[in-house]
Amino acid sequence: MQSSCVFCRIIKGELPCLKVYEDENFMAFLDKNPRTVGHCQIIPKQHYRWVWDVPNIGAYMEAARQVANAQRQVFGTEMIVSSIIGDEVPHAHIWLMPQKHTKNSQLEEKEIAHLLSIHL
Template identity: 30%
Template sequence: MGEIPMNQGQCIFCGIVTGALPAATLYEDDATLAFMDINPLADGHCLVIPKAHCEDLLTAGDDVAALVGQTTARVARAVKTALQPDGLNVFQANGVAAGQTVFHLHFHILPRFVDDHFTIQFHGNPTSNREHLATIARRIEQALP
């Protein structure tokens, strides 16, 4: 998604939640909101957010993360049924280095078609060995709450 201009430093997604800014809403409950991306990569590209502001997944409480995850799955299933894409990407970015441009937690749901010519590629490190992977796993495990 491209850079979205902020209105005098305010969060654009909070503006959508309050109704101060327009959005094509497709789902809403007490805690979450889903709406169409205004710069879609494909027909059906939509976003799921918590109504309460939090910058990213890393700052969201477990309860918020769970609710947003449930809504994301629910909306993804509806996109699959309604648009019948060949596949779906569901993704989320945390921080500038990861490509986050709107600093309000959000998940993208992106319908994919075999001939859409849009690629997301991951190129792994073929030099990683089992010992190195185990070392990294231990570091992460020790950081878990």
């Protein structure tokens, strides 16, 4: 963990987040500045600079798949746009952004986080 990394601070509980998924190695939460309703970040709990540095990348992609499937159910859409950029926060992260919502797009963020978490 790096004390200056915002995602490491979220993992340690020093900064708040609306968590939707957590296992031994990964965490997913609603983005603080979402591009779409339900936009999630999936991060490894151990600090890695790039997604490509995560040693158990298959498990990482499986966590992302589970979150994307929950988003599909919650928002009634097949279209989940993913993005791996890594230029804003120096900690590996995957964005999952639901598109073309057919339901639940008017809910408050806490309600969205709750719905996503019960579908995981």
